[in-house]
Amino acid sequence: MGIIRKTQSITILLNEFADDTVAIAATELAKRLKTQLNKTTIYRLLSKLEDDGIVHSFLDRNGTKWYAKCTGCTTAKHADIHPHFQCTDCGKVDCLSIEIPIPNIPNRKVTISQMLLQGKCEHCLAQSSD
Amino acid sequence: MGIIRKTQSITILLNEFADDTVAIAATELAKRLKTQLNKTTIYRLLSKLEDDGIVHSFLDRNGTKWYAKCTGCTTAKHADIHPHFQCTDCGKVDCLSIEIPIPNIPNRKVTISQMLLQGKCEHCLAQSSD
DNA sequence: TTGTTACTGCAACTTAGTTGTAATAAATTT
DNA sequence: AAATTTATTACAACTAAGTTGCAGTAACAA
Numbered sequence: 001m002g003i004i005r006k007t008q009s010i011t012i013l014l015n016e017f018a019d020d021t022v023a024i025a026a027t028e029l030a031k032r033l034k035t036q037l038n039k040t041t042i043y044r045l046l047s048k049l050e051d052d053g054i055v056h057s058f059l060d061r062n063g064t065k066w067y068a069k070c071t072g073c074t075t076a077k078h079a080d081i082h083p084h085f086q087c088t089d090c091g092k093v094d095c096l097s098i099e100i101p102i103p104n105i106p107n108r109k110v111t112i113s114q115m116l117l118q119g120k121c122e123h124c125l126a127q128s129s130d
Numbered sequence: 131m132g133i134i135r136k137t138q139s140i141t142i143l144l145n146e147f148a149d150d151t152v153a154i155a156a157t158e159l160a161k162r163l164k165t166q167l168n169k170t171t172i173y174r175l176l177s178k179l180e181d182d183g184i185v186h187s188f189l190d191r192n193g194t195k196w197y198a199k200c201t202g203c204t205t206a207k208h209a210d211i212h213p214h215f216q217c218t219d220c221g222k223v224d225c226l227s228i229e230i231p232i233p234n235i236p237n238r239k240v241t242i243s244q245m246l247l248q249g250k251c252e253h254c255l256a257q258s259s260d
Numbered sequence: 261t262t263g264t265t266a267c268t269g270c271a272a273c274t275t276a277g278t279t280g281t282a283a284t285a286a287a288t289t290t
Numbered sequence: 291a292a293a294t295t296t297a298t299t300a301c302a303a304c305t306a307a308g309t310t311g312c313a314g315t316a317a318c319a320a
Binding site for chain 2: 059061063065083085088096098100102103105107108109110111112113114115116117118119120121122125
């Protein structure tokens, strides 16, 4: 179910992911590209790009789905095991370049681990002098 | 916005949380209690119970919202900083009684940390002899 | 340049959750 | 115990995110 043809739509969509660590909400993409792409196309492409290991997705506390570029992922396996950070002030979300070890839980075999951190980003910390 | 009156509805709803560590999906509660409570009531009560520190909620990878009982929380602050575990085989979700330290991120002030672990639960591990 | 079929747009749909409002039932007062 | 107050509930209607089916379009191979 990956991407086979290099279409205009893909170029338009990938252009939005200029910054490698900043995540974009799926709904935000749908809004931004409304005049250029149908929302069905956007959702379908995002899903394919994720299958191909080009982007990865995650949810924040509100259930909003975010997408960001992958680094070092393949079709076979997503290697993005970094935590994500959401600023509670400005709402900005990005990928943190640290690795969180998967904790060992007795009686269970843990294979996937996801971490969402919330707090104040650099910019908002400076603003509030707090 | 907390709970003021001890109503029948609350009794019915809280009865579902018999097990202290097993989480229940909001949609599952809506389905189970359909004949007894209106879904609006269910969602509003869950939200109030969360405000009161009686239950806490979190989202899984599919965006499904789960609720589970709190231990040691108050109206002022949710103290449930444990990770949640979802079995990729049977779908069961529960609270793990371990504490994950909030990682220190340079240039950011992290105040909330959430972790979702996925893998095989004890029961499904035994089933699959794997 | 033609044929194949992946991809896209559109409309209609689904699902989770929310909002407004009138009726009901806890809890308090008399 | 009855009356009063108002938090709570049910109902219907709505919203927002995402999905599905399908006919038309556009990559790309031959």
